[in-house]
Amino acid sequence: MxxxxxxxxxxxxxxxxxxKTKAPKLDESIIQSAMLSKPKFGPRKFLTPALMFxxxxxxxxxxxxxxxxxxxxxxxxTSLSTSPEGSSLRDMPKMSLAMGDKxxxxxxxxxxxxxxxxxxxxxxxxxxxxxxxxxxxxETWQDxxxxxxxxxxxxxxxxxxxxxxxxxxxSLGDFFTDGKVxxxxxxxxxxxxxxxxxxxxxxxxxxxxxxxxxxxEDAGSLYTKVxxxxxxxxxxxxxxVFEQ
Amino acid sequence: xxxxxxxxxxxxHLQDISKYLTRRVELSQVxxxxxxxxxxxxxKRESCPEGFELPWLYKIAGFVVSNxxxxxxxxxxTVPLLDHDRSAPSAEDVALDGSAVxxxxxxxxxxxxxxxxxxxxEQLSIKEIAVVLGTTENNTSQRLKRARERLAKNxxxxxxxxxx
Numbered sequence: 001m002x003x004x005x006x007x008x009x010x011x012x013x014x015x016x017x018x019x020k021t022k023a024p025k026l027d028e029s030i031i032q033s034a035m036l037s038k039p040k041f042g043p044r045k046f047l048t049p050a051l052m053f054x055x056x057x058x059x060x061x062x063x064x065x066x067x068x069x070x071x072x073x074x075x076x077x078t079s080l081s082t083s084p085e086g087s088s089l090r091d092m093p094k095m096s097l098a099m100g101d102k103x104x105x106x107x108x109x110x111x112x113x114x115x116x117x118x119x120x121x122x123x124x125x126x127x128x129x130x131x132x133x134x135x136x137x138x139e140t141w142q143d144x145x146x147x148x149x150x151x152x153x154x155x156x157x158x159x160x161x162x163x164x165x166x167x168x169x170x171s172l173g174d175f176f177t178d179g180k181v182x183x184x185x186x187x188x189x190x191x192x193x194x195x196x197x198x199x200x201x202x203x204x205x206x207x208x209x210x211x212x213x214x215x216x217e218d219a220g221s222l223y224t225k226v227x228x229x230x231x232x233x234x235x236x237x238x239x240x241v242f243e244q
Numbered sequence: 245x246x247x248x249x250x251x252x253x254x255x256x257h258l259q260d261i262s263k264y265l266t267r268r269v270e271l272s273q274v275x276x277x278x279x280x281x282x283x284x285x286x287x288k289r290e291s292c293p294e295g296f297e298l299p300w301l302y303k304i305a306g307f308v309v310s311n312x313x314x315x316x317x318x319x320x321x322t323v324p325l326l327d328h329d330r331s332a333p334s335a336e337d338v339a340l341d342g343s344a345v346x347x348x349x350x351x352x353x354x355x356x357x358x359x360x361x362x363x364x365x366e367q368l369s370i371k372e373i374a375v376v377l378g379t380t381e382n383n384t385s386q387r388l389k390r391a392r393e394r395l396a397k398n399x400x401x402x403x404x405x406x407x408x
Contacts, residue, residue: 008392023262030275031250
């Protein structure tokens with residue numbers, strides 16, 4: 001065991017609890033014969049019916065991602081031109097975007113110079129697990145979340161309240177019906193723990209890009225607009241591009 | 245990487261792979277699956293990150309074990325469909341001793357067991373685990389931290405149940 005978990009008592013107990021593994025001794029001939037073996041599959045046939053179906057589905061999803069709805073229409077190109085520091089968000093060092101934990105200020109978002117929001121967020125890495133509803137958000141940044149399934153994911157940055165989207169073109173409102181809305185309201189409208197609204201948006205490459213809209217209760221703020229739109233169930237897909 | 249280099253590089257990892265597999269599959273399958281892992285490694289050798297040969301092999305091994313379990317589950321139809329990570333070992337697989345910590349480990353999700361197993365049983369560093377999981381060190385560290393917390397909580401519950 002290495003790194004910061006080296007002296008961890010619980011993990012040490014786990015390590016001690018393991019009986020010695022009696023693994024069979026493998027011979028070097030395994031490697032030798034592996035190098036001589038022929039691949040068990042042939043080259044992939046291009047544009048098979050199944051692949052065409054997937055491509056069509058993927059294209060449909062991506063088309064859906066770019067549907068723009070009105071709530072951000074007040075935010076125009078002029079207001080998005082440059083950041084106060086004069087650098088565009090696109091130029092921000094990628095390394096600073098630590099797995100889903102980078103929080104952008106509203107000013108940074110608004111200075112994104114018409115960069116698609118999915119580029120503002122961080123490309124997710126690894127495999128998303130929609131079945132584990134209690135997982136924290138960082139663990140959901142994994143993978144492209146089964147690219148063909150779903151356009152976006154919506155998170156509230158509190159205690160794992162989120163709704164994975166497993167269907168194409170699912171409306172945001174569908175996430176927040178009945179009991180979900182009550183929970184959502186209590187979390188993002190009144191919870192002092194709320195850090196913002198976290199969105200995971202699918203980009204043109206099929207990868208998911210998380211972003212956080214931090215809490216800003218000022219009238220007309222990006223946060224209140226997105227929150228209101230979610231609560232009022234009045235847009236169908238998250239806008240991914242600021243447009244004039 | 246030519247054949248000589250390949251053998252020289254991976255020869256020392258044969259037993260690590262054997263142990264990895266022994267913790268996850270039936271003994272009778274270890275050799276076959278090891279062959280499969282090295283076949284894939286040979287075909288994809290150009291993508292092996294230098295200095296991370298073993299974690300890279302574990303990554304391949306994870307897929308091979310997952311596929312193996314999928315095949316078994318098709319036959320037995322007993323593995324839950326949503327078990328996303330079929331390569332994670334159970335307490336039984338890793339031959340834990342039946343203690344409270346073993347039970348606590350078994351109650352974890354497959355994902356938690358996977359990441360903890362790579363740290364505790366495979367003895368990988370966080371950086372190496374990140375290579376296996378195809379994610380970043382930061383994400384791996386977070387996953388480990390949470391998995392460790394859940395293990396500690398399960399253990400606490402186990403111990404309090406025992407006392408009651």
